[in-house]
Amino acid sequence: MSNIIHGDxxxxxxxxxxxxxxxxxxxxxxxKVDLSSEKLIRANAVAAVVSLLLAVTAAILxxxxxxxxxxxxxxxxxxxxxxxxxxxxxxxxxxxxxxAGLYFGSTVILNTRFCAPRLGWISFGxxxxxxxISNYIILIGQADVMLTxxxxxxxHPLYYLGIILFAVGALLGVVLFFGNLMIARRENTYGDxxxxxxxxxxxxxxxxxxxxxxxxxxxxxxxxxxxxxxDNIDPAMYKLIWWGLGHSSQQINVAAxxxxxxxxxxxxxxxxxxxxxxxxxxFVLYILFICLASAHHLLTDPGVSSAWKVWNTSYAMYLxxxxxxxxxxxxxxxxxxxxxxxxxxxGLFEWLSKAPWSNPAFSSTILAIIGFGFIGGTTGVIxxxxxxxxxxxxxxxxxxxxxxTVVIGTTLTFMGITYYLIPLIFRRKIIGMGWARWQPxxxxxxxxLLSISMIVLGQLGVPRRHWDSTFSGGPFTYNFNPAxxxxxxxxxxxxxxxxxxxxxxxxxVVVSVLWGPKMTGPKDMQLTISPLAPPAKSHKGFExxxxxxxxxxxxxxxxxxxxxxxxxxxxTWYVK
Amino acid sequence: MSxxxxxxxxxxxxxxxxxxxxxxxxxxxxxxxxxxxxxWHVYGKQNPSxxxxxxSTVEFAELTEAFIKKNMVGVDNGIPVVRPNPNSDxxxxxxxxxxxxxxxxxxxxxxxxxxxxKDVVHGLSIQPVNMNxxxxxxxxxxxxxxxxxxxxxxxxxxxxxxIGHAGMIGKIVVIEKDEDLKKYGYENFKKAxxxxxxxxxxxxxxxxxxxxxxxxxxxxxCGACHKTDGTSPIGPTWKGLYGKEEKVKxxxxxxxxxxxxxxxxxSILEPSKKITVGFEKTIMPKMPMxxxxxxxxxxxIKSLNK
Numbered sequence: 001m002s003n004i005i006h007g008d009x010x011x012x013x014x015x016x017x018x019x020x021x022x023x024x025x026x027x028x029x030x031x032k033v034d035l036s037s038e039k040l041i042r043a044n045a046v047a048a049v050v051s052l053l054l055a056v057t058a059a060i061l062x063x064x065x066x067x068x069x070x071x072x073x074x075x076x077x078x079x080x081x082x083x084x085x086x087x088x089x090x091x092x093x094x095x096x097x098x099x100a101g102l103y104f105g106s107t108v109i110l111n112t113r114f115c116a117p118r119l120g121w122i123s124f125g126x127x128x129x130x131x132x133i134s135n136y137i138i139l140i141g142q143a144d145v146m147l148t149x150x151x152x153x154x155x156h157p158l159y160y161l162g163i164i165l166f167a168v169g170a171l172l173g174v175v176l177f178f179g180n181l182m183i184a185r186r187e188n189t190y191g192d193x194x195x196x197x198x199x200x201x202x203x204x205x206x207x208x209x210x211x212x213x214x215x216x217x218x219x220x221x222x223x224x225x226x227x228x229x230x231d232n233i234d235p236a237m238y239k240l241i242w243w244g245l246g247h248s249s250q251q252i253n254v255a256a257x258x259x260x261x262x263x264x265x266x267x268x269x270x271x272x273x274x275x276x277x278x279x280x281x282x283f284v285l286y287i288l289f290i291c292l293a294s295a296h297h298l299l300t301d302p303g304v305s306s307a308w309k310v311w312n313t314s315y316a317m318y319l320x321x322x323x324x325x326x327x328x329x330x331x332x333x334x335x336x337x338x339x340x341x342x343x344x345x346x347g348l349f350e351w352l353s354k355a356p357w358s359n360p361a362f363s364s365t366i367l368a369i370i371g372f373g374f375i376g377g378t379t380g381v382i383x384x385x386x387x388x389x390x391x392x393x394x395x396x397x398x399x400x401x402x403x404x405t406v407v408i409g410t411t412l413t414f415m416g417i418t419y420y421l422i423p424l425i426f427r428r429k430i431i432g433m434g435w436a437r438w439q440p441x442x443x444x445x446x447x448x449l450l451s452i453s454m455i456v457l458g459q460l461g462v463p464r465r466h467w468d469s470t471f472s473g474g475p476f477t478y479n480f481n482p483a484x485x486x487x488x489x490x491x492x493x494x495x496x497x498x499x500x501x502x503x504x505x506x507x508x509v510v511v512s513v514l515w516g517p518k519m520t521g522p523k524d525m526q527l528t529i530s531p532l533a534p535p536a537k538s539h540k541g542f543e544x545x546x547x548x549x550x551x552x553x554x555x556x557x558x559x560x561x562x563x564x565x566x567x568x569x570x571x572t573w574y575v576k
Numbered sequence: 577m578s579x580x581x582x583x584x585x586x587x588x589x590x591x592x593x594x595x596x597x598x599x600x601x602x603x604x605x606x607x608x609x610x611x612x613x614x615x616w617h618v619y620g621k622q623n624p625s626x627x628x629x630x631x632s633t634v635e636f637a638e639l640t641e642a643f644i645k646k647n648m649v650g651v652d653n654g655i656p657v658v659r660p661n662p663n664s665d666x667x668x669x670x671x672x673x674x675x676x677x678x679x680x681x682x683x684x685x686x687x688x689x690x691x692x693x694k695d696v697v698h699g700l701s702i703q704p705v706n707m708n709x710x711x712x713x714x715x716x717x718x719x720x721x722x723x724x725x726x727x728x729x730x731x732x733x734x735x736x737x738x739i740g741h742a743g744m745i746g747k748i749v750v751i752e753k754d755e756d757l758k759k760y761g762y763e764n765f766k767k768a769x770x771x772x773x774x775x776x777x778x779x780x781x782x783x784x785x786x787x788x789x790x791x792x793x794x795x796x797x798c799g800a801c802h803k804t805d806g807t808s809p810i811g812p813t814w815k816g817l818y819g820k821e822e823k824v825k826x827x828x829x830x831x832x833x834x835x836x837x838x839x840x841x842x843s844i845l846e847p848s849k850k851i852t853v854g855f856e857k858t859i860m861p862k863m864p865m866x867x868x869x870x871x872x873x874x875x876x877i878k879s880l881n882k
Contacts, residue, residue, distance in 0.1 A: 150697045150735070197579055265578065267579075276586045298710075301710040302710070305626035310613050386623075387620060390708060394701065395734060472742070542594040555601070568706075574724060575722070
């Protein structure tokens, strides 16, 4: 494999200790790249792409099943593939990619070595084993329980075991991340404070520990229950703890995604947070105020009181939402401020119109920010309030919401940053740059159509995870508002466009990594790596007026959706 | 500089005017969201209740059955229809795969709905008004509903509950006055038929057993899967079943059985022992029933051959 590696390979002795490591100095960025870490990053990234392929293959079949004129799959296979899609998309794809990101942020960016490469491979092995076991059990029809597997629905014990193995592997990866941080700190490889990117990843890693602990707390007893060693798993308790895993893990994604947004700002325009203290505080808010995210899933459930629900979704002031709103200003303003310093200072939006739109990592990031904020964020806050949850709970609006957050947001961000990983970590030129420039737009348009139509369908009462909206075999039938036909078509169209876009992305990645010309130096770099933007001249007034205007637009959209939803709620029956 | 250590003095850098402004607005908005939820409890009319009772699936099934017996006014597609009094306690049970009973409610009147499940988790979703609540086994959720518009409503299940999930649909009819019942084909549903009073020690005639069997069929919800019209969407139809040679699987091996009293008894008490070919995916849940109930059900099945 040594022929893959270019640049100078060095073996350095660190000054403090006799702990040398085999690395190359990147000829493009100047970072020291530990070769054992690089291999682990590659392995996890490859597993992530494979998982994504599995997930979207299931997804397109699901779209054409719910689209009633085609109604592709049988009931059995529909529910089976909903389970399969959820697990591969939300767990395997995202977490493999995040582990790759954690290794990247804790070694390459910090110029340090990987603390225990062998354990890194054990972690990877456990995760792959978990993926294979769980997917196999699902596909042979022994785990038709949905990703949530609410008890007393019961799957084959190996299904739970697969997830446990995967989680143990992931937890080990997170521990290794902290190990790398410790080494970097001790060997003083990065200066006084962690770079913002790694700092954000660190908050993601801390949340991951909390999350995986909840996961262990619920999956281990459930596994024992499926073996017959425990009599009963209380369904309400199960749901409470399961969402401690299910929802908090989304906060890992948010923290990792926002970290990448800051990184892309740096790589594409040489930008940085206009106030690092603010950005870092916002990251800390994620850790402190996400602990009972599962409350968002219990808003229309028996068992917990309204006081409990209202308090635990908000802690009186929604500080996790506040954190995202702070980033909503801090991230775009980092681009705006840098662009203005490069001289794109005309008017409110020249910084945006003259931005490097031909850089697919940049366009992915901007589109991810828009989708995450306007589609995922607004609906997330509104659906997550106690009373408005009544009109959306378990409707297809809920997956519509998280298509906005975790697919347009996280997945598009991850796909975008991969355009940097191919040359920098896989050391290959990208084949199909022309396609790459279009791919993020296609993905954004497809998913925006998909998720907005799902949200509208949900508001019209269409349930999620439901095979047949004609209710065949039931004692009665129900016809939804005729408008649903239009939105089903839109959803099918959006899903198809998004599917094509993901396939384009996967082809670009696979072809480039396998057959792309090898990188020989900075001249082969197809994506810009911007130098730092020049320092700001002292200025009074606003540092990012364009961003401020955009955030106000966001605020107006949010308020409009907010009042619309409460108006719809007020039109329903009285209930108390 | 997100990939490098921040510039010196970053901790003490002043926050710019616009960022500060945005953060204050965002914080106010976040606090407002909290206050809004609290105020809706004071002034709003739609608030999920805080009242839950711990129960068991067996106990709740008995409560529902007793409630239906008392208030039943008819049957709609195999599901009992009840017309409870306003302000009274109403029991609604979800099970694989039906909601029972069908409710007749009066507009602008309150009903205390006790909602629970007999088996797995279900989702109670009233359409088109689009109100959605979670339903657990062994938790009795008390929600006091006051319908504000007359009309026919459907209760669909929106929490995955097994292979028959998509066919799980119930009904609520909201009327303004008795005449409205006509619109729904319920004009004869004004009061309950006189049930046969169980008397200790009396021998029932075959005809009486058939009537009681049909009541059990309705109450226990057999009709959700077993139709009497010859169709078999989820389970084998009961029409012409008795005395038929049925292809079954015993431990996965094919066999043929004669549908007789003994086979019916076994199928009720241990449904997964012999599985009818063609219905392997929709295995019947265990139905704890008393001997006399099984006898009446058998009489009812026999009667469907005529």
